[in-house]
Amino acid sequence: MNSKLQESKVKQLFTQQEVITNTDILYLYREEEPEIPEATVNWRIYHLVQKGVIQRIGRGKYREGKALTFFPELSAKTIKAGKFVGKEFPYINYCIWELSVINSFSQHLINYNVIFLEVEREVIDSVYRALKDMRYKVVRIKDIKEDLSDFAGYVCVRALVTEAPILKEKSGQVASLEKILVDLYCDKEFAPFQGNEIYHIYKNAFDDYTVNESTMLRYASRKEKKAEVEEVINSIKRQ
Structure with a gap:
């Protein structure tokens, strides 16, 4: 089967379903080449x-079209804070992102921003003090008792969950879209964006970008919220 015919046959699968699997593609190829090895299909x-x-x-799951990865936009202040931590604490894992990123997906826009700097739990206090010494407006997540809007312009230091999905960019280690979506659903500080709003956020994110569901669910498992996050994903698929 030539490559153009391969592509055409695979695209035809999407006329019947939105998501196809490795097994669907394997069966498709074996209609023409019954003896084709699974390894060859995986290579194709x-x-x-x-x-x-x-x-x-996701693992063994595909949608039609080219992958479109979401890269969170970061302000100069955020990039500077991330690079500072990366330089002062070179052996720790960290990631940065901004709350304003949700304006790309939410129904109700926010007019304030908070920078999240997530680091290994053991160094939260050390990172907090280092940023404070550099004259940053900084707060630890445990010290936030009110709404996040009261800390507009602050750097908020939070614990980074092990195996969290992050992107390594020139600007530093950045939270992936999968991580942000799970955090917004799971963490109490994001309560204003939960309820009905979370469904709008998830739906728009899934419609506009390539989201790896397997990555999301693995991370949600780390937060003991896999079933709940999976239900939100399934709900937006039914819309």
């Missing part, structure tokens, strides 16, 4: 992903 799938014919959205 890899090339289909690389060419943008299909996009991987």
